[in-house]
Amino acid sequence: MTASDADLRDAKITITPSGQLMLSGAGALHDRSQHSHQSLVWFSDDGFKWSAATEIGDPNFWLWRTTWHAGRAYSIGYECGPGKSLRLYQSDDGKQFETVVETLLGEGYPNETAMVFSDNTAYCLLRRDGSPANGLLGVAQPPFSDWQWHDVGVKIGGPQMIQLADGRFLAAVRLYDKSVRTSLCWIDVETGKLSECLALPSGGDTSYAGMVEHAGEVWVSYYSSHEGKTSIYLARVQIADRAEGNGG
Numbered sequence: 001m002t003a004s005d006a007d008l009r010d011a012k013i014t015i016t017p018s019g020q021l022m023l024s025g026a027g028a029l030h031d032r033s034q035h036s037h038q039s040l041v042w043f044s045d046d047g048f049k050w051s052a053a054t055e056i057g058d059p060n061f062w063l064w065r066t067t068w069h070a071g072r073a074y075s076i077g078y079e080c081g082p083g084k085s086l087r088l089y090q091s092d093d094g095k096q097f098e099t100v101v102e103t104l105l106g107e108g109y110p111n112e113t114a115m116v117f118s119d120n121t122a123y124c125l126l127r128r129d130g131s132p133a134n135g136l137l138g139v140a141q142p143p144f145s146d147w148q149w150h151d152v153g154v155k156i157g158g159p160q161m162i163q164l165a166d167g168r169f170l171a172a173v174r175l176y177d178k179s180v181r182t183s184l185c186w187i188d189v190e191t192g193k194l195s196e197c198l199a200l201p202s203g204g205d206t207s208y209a210g211m212v213e214h215a216g217e218v219w220v221s222y223y224s225s226h227e228g229k230t231s232i233y234l235a236r237v238q239i240a241d242r243a244e245g246n247g248g
Helices: none
Strands: 006-015 021-029 037-044 054-056 061-069 072-079 086-091 097-105 109-118 121-129 136-140 147-151 156-163 169-175 181-187 194-199 207-214 217-224 231-238
Touching: 006 061, 021 061, 037 061, 061 109, 072 097, 072 109, 086 109, 097 136, 097 147, 109 156, 121 156, 121 169, 156 207, 169 194, 169 207, 169 217, 181 217
Parallel strands: none
Antiparallel strands: 006 021, 021 037, 037 054, 061 072, 072 086, 086 097, 109 121, 121 136, 136 147, 156 169, 169 181, 181 194, 207 217, 217 231
16 A cells, blocks of 8 residues: 555554455644644455555544454554544444544543453453553443543553453563563453563564464564664464463
8 A cells, every 4th residue: 555645654464254355544644734644444355455544533643553343343543643532433334434422531641542352341452652651451331432541550561452262362562661572461451561582583663563363373473673773573373271370
């Protein structure tokens, strides 16, 4: 995908209920006289031929990631303009998004998110900058309009989170204490506690992992600059059984 009027950023792929590939991202506009960012989606049946871009959400709200649940797409957008708020959207087709919660959170500077739905409960791992800066874990029940937030205890960046086949929640985040690194961390969804379990080879400018569990391993893609230039890496991680590892 290319655009003559914007810098396209942070592409993420998900699969729609009908089996299409859905690519979401945002355009940082060259002409900022009206607004600075516009979230976009593209669709494909085969990964080679893609539809034209469709604008989604409100101008200046970066819909960071799309998560499908019960036939519906959910996305949390963060404000890129003067305001610093978070907004929850939903869509039946991935093209027309409506607002579920106008201001999901307005404390600090909330921005990047990862969502997981489990037993009809929604979980959101959230990055915050500014003050306060610690990450948060949000929990909500249908219709997902009332959220409870737990402090994860540390500052995080580029959050991604999945639920493993055994029920545990695993996150990939950038950690800032000691040396900056991309790490895998257990998430206790009852308390919001984050526990680092594996620091990936990384450093400097690093983060924005993608994760999938496959055949007893977690495959993790991420970028890092620890070898002198920024490169993309793929790690295959064996996860200890619940009895051996952290219970999450």
